[in-house]
Amino acid sequence: MSVKRSDLSFNEVLAKYPNFPKLIALKIDMHRRGLYYTSKALSIFDPTRHQQGGTHIFGTRDGKLTARPEALTLRDGTSVLSQPAPIEHNPYIVDLIDGKLMITDQNEAIDEAFFWDKPDYYDKRLPSGAIMQNVASARPQRLYIAPNRYCHFWSDGEGCKFCDIVNNLKQQKEEIAMPARLKPDDVRETVKEALKEKGRFTAICLTAGSDFHGEKPFDKEIDYYIEILQAIGECFETARFPAQLICTAVTKEQIKRLYDNTGVSSLTYDIETLDETEFNRVCPGKARWIGYKEWKKRLIDATEIFGANRVNTGIVSGSELAGDTRFTSEDEALDCALKEADDLASNGVSVVNMVWIPRPKSPFANERNGSLEYYVKLAIGLQEIRRRHKLEIDFDDYRRCGNHPDSDLARAF
């Protein structure tokens, strides 16, 4: 059954939601559709000054790892983590017009954009031989570390259907010698080097594939995060440091062990979709090992350890509309997501959304994501819920993360 979707254009959405910031709508639409750099735009990309992509834990939208810009910043500081898409997919075109990098659509210039600045540490090598950008990639103000690029749900064919992590790892190993698993010493030395660039980084984020091994399920995942976080902690003089861990929803005892033995300060258990039926269908590994209701319970449990405003969950919005979904319309999916987000918020847990990108090496490669109007309504709804429940999201906002249109709104609404 096909899902009923809004067909409003970019300008029609702006007209219907006049208070919604144009540049955040543009970011959403670029995430939805992808982008394409013209050769003129690439002529001003300077790999000695600008940050190149290819190091991310998830794959690219056109399946290529060739050296090209990591991402863009808009005039208001909004990050656009959009990637090149095949030209036949109708992406936005990034062109050079009168010496300025411009985002264009159907030959109309929409707004100016800027390449990200490359961090000072990026090309340095560790004693182990690893290049530092493969240990920690960067966003404008945050270090992003993926200690383990293998997800064990894939071993049983139970990876999330929107995800390409293991296929991406295979490609990265072949093409850029990406290590599957990081050594704690390499992580510590890279963070130490990155922090020498005064004023650039305000936070660290860790995320990795799930590992259900151990005496109790996921003990091994937690043991390894403790090792890595302790190594990072050696770079700081304070007991707690600004680090967000995105991991599997483990038990209260397991997350307390991690909290007590490291300086991590905020926590994310990504539930991916806010509906039990869709969770079971889209995330079979998470469903079998933990389950939807238990995932929610563990999020709420974690607020008792991390405190208020320090726990959230992410959704890959639009993946619930793909394939054999139970939803018949975007509005039905939206109602369901916002009710569940409200329930979590009433228990101290924020929800942030990622615009789902169908990646060619994932099971949902040939599916469609949501409409622009759907994502605009979702961003407004999630931000309103957070405001109503007086929740803050500074550890996952436009400065720290830059991937969530709803948390971009925290500075506008």
Ligand code: SF4
């Ligand atoms: S848990 Fe799901 S989204 Fe996360 S790495 Fe594994 S398959 Fe991918």
